[in-house]
Amino acid sequence: MSKLEEPREASGGHRVSSRAPRAAAPGTIHALQAALAAEHAAVYGYGVVGAYLTGSSRAAATADWVAHQEARDELEAVLRSSGSQPGPAAVAYRLPIPVRTPGEAVSLAVILEDRIATAYLGLVALTTPAVRELGALQVRASALRAAFWRGSTVAFPGLTAAALAIPQRPAPDREASASP
Amino acid sequence: MAADPTRRVIIAAAAVLPLVAVSGCGGVDVLASPPAPARDVGLLRAAIAAEQLMIMRYAAVLGDVQNPGQGAAGGGTSASLTAALEPLLAEHRAHLAQLRSRLNVPAGSTSPSPSPSRRAGSAPPVPTAPTAAIAFLRAAEQAAATAMLDRMRGAAASLAQLFASISASEATHVPVLDDAVRGIAARAGA
Numbered sequence: 001m002s003k004l005e006e007p008r009e010a011s012g013g014h015r016v017s018s019r020a021p022r023a024a025a026p027g028t029i030h031a032l033q034a035a036l037a038a039e040h041a042a043v044y045g046y047g048v049v050g051a052y053l054t055g056s057s058r059a060a061a062t063a064d065w066v067a068h069q070e071a072r073d074e075l076e077a078v079l080r081s082s083g084s085q086p087g088p089a090a091v092a093y094r095l096p097i098p099v100r101t102p103g104e105a106v107s108l109a110v111i112l113e114d115r116i117a118t119a120y121l122g123l124v125a126l127t128t129p130a131v132r133e134l135g136a137l138q139v140r141a142s143a144l145r146a147a148f149w150r151g152s153t154v155a156f157p158g159l160t161a162a163a164l165a166i167p168q169r170p171a172p173d174r175e176a177s178a179s180p
Numbered sequence: 181m182a183a184d185p186t187r188r189v190i191i192a193a194a195a196v197l198p199l200v201a202v203s204g205c206g207g208v209d210v211l212a213s214p215p216a217p218a219r220d221v222g223l224l225r226a227a228i229a230a231e232q233l234m235i236m237r238y239a240a241v242l243g244d245v246q247n248p249g250q251g252a253a254g255g256g257t258s259a260s261l262t263a264a265l266e267p268l269l270a271e272h273r274a275h276l277a278q279l280r281s282r283l284n285v286p287a288g289s290t291s292p293s294p295s296p297s298r299r300a301g302s303a304p305p306v307p308t309a310p311t312a313a314i315a316f317l318r319a320a321e322q323a324a325a326t327a328m329l330d331r332m333r334g335a336a337a338s339l340a341q342l343f344a345s346i347s348a349s350e351a352t353h354v355p356v357l358d359d360a361v362r363g364i365a366a367r368a369g370a
Contacts, residue, residue, distance in 0.1 A: 121341045124340050125341055136329055136348075143352050144348075144355070148355075153352040154349065156346070163341070
């Protein structure tokens with residue numbers, strides 16, 4: 001069980017400060033709402049994940065379900081303190097993959113965490129220090145949970161293939177024409 | 181051509197920004213705020229040097245594991261440690277490649293980062309006993325993840341996202357190394 005506990009310990013807990021800008025920019029609100037939407041989906045999804053698991057796996061799913069509820073609550077608090085109404089959860093969500101087996105439940109947990117990490121990287125792109133910090137801590141917490149469910153690590157949690165594409169160098173003639 | 185390499189690097193780093201917005205989260209409009217290219221170049225160089233150091237440390241530990249000298253691993257331990265460490269080393273290499281791609285130095289330049297650690301090329305000292313070597317890597321990963329987060333705080337948006345992601349990846353290496361230590365202990369107890 002110790003393996004299950006470490007991600008929680010290493011995640012830095014959920015005591016991220018709820019301090020936020022008084023009048024947040026539209027981009028900040030948009031990114032916070034996107035992260036909240038991902039947390040709503042994760043809370044729903046982990047309910048499904050846990051239903052297909054037993055024993056220590058189920059306990060891990062329950063712990064992660066609670067972690068996502070806490071993260072959701074924190075985002076709602078940040079949005080309210082910024083003067084915005086937090087977006088509501090949907091009544092139900094269409095799962096990204098069919099889940100009928102424990103293996104598929106674990107795959108769903110990995111997908112949920114990858115989406116969460118991407119959403120929180122949207123907060124890291126913001127300039128408000130407290131919001132960026134919250135994003136970074138949650139990217140790490142999500143990466144730790146994803147690594148547990150995946151059984152292996154990845155080099156760039158939350159970053160999409162498009163974001164990692166090596167940028168093309170300008171065409172040689174253009175570069176030449178720009179040179180003195 | 182080599183008139184002002186610093187300026188070329190700065191311009192390249194700024195030009196890369198729009199390509200690295202994370203999808204669908206409204207990060208794009210945020211990126212409209214002007215970046216601080218000169219500071220980003222300094223942060224990138226520091227991050228590159230840090231990844232180079234981690235790669236050399238892993239390579240040194242793997243070298244000891246695979247060619248055991250005094251008091252090092254037995255056959256079973258050696259194989260399982262190699263299997264545990266090589267994926268982590270591969271991820272550090274991916275970090276380094278991605279960080280270097282953001283610097284985008286002119287083609288033909290063989291050394292994108294004039295880091296002294298790279299020039300030296302000699303293996304840093306690492307403990308030889310497997311358990312101590314893993315503990316050393318564990319501490320190094322934690323320190324690297326923390327330092328990458330520090331860089332994130334001062335970076336422009338797209339680079340901050342890359343630093344946060346790499347820091348998270350390094351944090352996930354810690355439980356893997358803990359498992360490796362437990363594997364050694366279990367084998368010793370068996």
